[in-house]
Amino acid sequence: DLALEVCGLTKIYPDGTLAVDDIDFSITDGDFCVLIGPSGCGKSTTLHSLVGKIPVTEGEIRLGGKNVTDAPTYERDIGLVFQDFQLFPHLTVEENIAYGLERLGVEKDERTTRVNDIVEMMRLGDLIERQPEELSAGQKQRVALARSMVLEPRLLLLDEPLGDMDYKLQKHMERELLRLHRELDTTFVYVTHDQTQAMRLADQIVVMNDGKVEQSDTVERVYNEP
Numbered sequence: 001d002l003a004l005e006v007c008g009l010t011k012i013y014p015d016g017t018l019a020v021d022d023i024d025f026s027i028t029d030g031d032f033c034v035l036i037g038p039s040g041c042g043k044s045t046t047l048h049s050l051v052g053k054i055p056v057t058e059g060e061i062r063l064g065g066k067n068v069t070d071a072p073t074y075e076r077d078i079g080l081v082f083q084d085f086q087l088f089p090h091l092t093v094e095e096n097i098a099y100g101l102e103r104l105g106v107e108k109d110e111r112t113t114r115v116n117d118i119v120e121m122m123r124l125g126d127l128i129e130r131q132p133e134e135l136s137a138g139q140k141q142r143v144a145l146a147r148s149m150v151l152e153p154r155l156l157l158l159d160e161p162l163g164d165m166d167y168k169l170q171k172h173m174e175r176e177l178l179r180l181h182r183e184l185d186t187t188f189v190y191v192t193h194d195q196t197q198a199m200r201l202a203d204q205i206v207v208m209n210d211g212k213v214e215q216s217d218t219v220e221r222v223y224n225e226p
């Protein structure tokens with residue numbers, strides 16, 4: 001089954017910039033997809049269109065077979081993890097993770113169960129009382145992931161989430177992400193400009209350049225071409 005289908009997506013900003021030019025790609029349910037391309041090629045614009053943060057100019061976005069092109073963000077069932085994590089600074093780790101469930105009106109008992117499950121899976125048990133400022137970069141990353149994953153989105157978008165980390169921590173977090181991807185059984189869309197990262201992480205790669213999708217295929221076929 002397809003988790004995501006993007007058909008003829010085009011985005012022209014109000015100032016006339018053609019940021020995304022009639023792109024097509026699809027992602028199979030459960031895949032780890034890496035969206036890659038140089039700075040300015042349209043990755044963020046694509047991501048923001050998927051989430052519903054910006055209106056598209058033309059084209060269609062389907063999630064799990066459902067047309068969500070004009071649906072509001074909260075109806076899209078997409079989780080988003082930013083490069084700078086954007087944790088709520090005044091809330092503890094536990095409160096950060098529970099926040100979305102509270103807003104959705106999930107009852108206390110179920111909230112507690114779901115938060116505890118994800119805390120265990122992400123190995124955050126020792127940190128739940130801490131404030132974000134008391135966490136390392138790797139720990140913040142795990143909290144940001146937990147906060148999205150607890151909502152059980154159909155698709156998890158990760159916008160250069162390891163961009164600011166040093167190499168050693170990056171490698172560690174890549175292994176964590178691959179483990180979580182296996183355990184959570186969710187479709188990941190991971191945005192980066194780093195080809196070596198893409199090769200380590202991806203099942204499928206979508207290569208963008210200058211507002212277009214140049215290739216969309218398995219990692220083996222994209223990087224082993226004659």
Ligand code: ADP
Pocket residue numbers: 013014015017018019037038039040041042043044045046
């Ligand atoms: P990437 O994420 O790959 O760096 P972006 O999607 O941010 O690429 O940008 C694609 C193109 O759209 C670039 O030329 C960029 O300058 C332009 N762009 C991005 N945001 C806006 C905006 N709000 N208004 C006008 N042009 C924009």
Ligand code: ADP
Pocket residue numbers: 136137138139166168169172
């Ligand atoms: P854990 O070790 O509990 O998984 P982290 O994911 O935060 O916690 O850290 C993973 C590894 O990266 C550890 O070896 C840790 O010492 C190291 N590390 C943590 N934060 C940083 C950082 N900001 N810069 C460099 N290395 C870090």
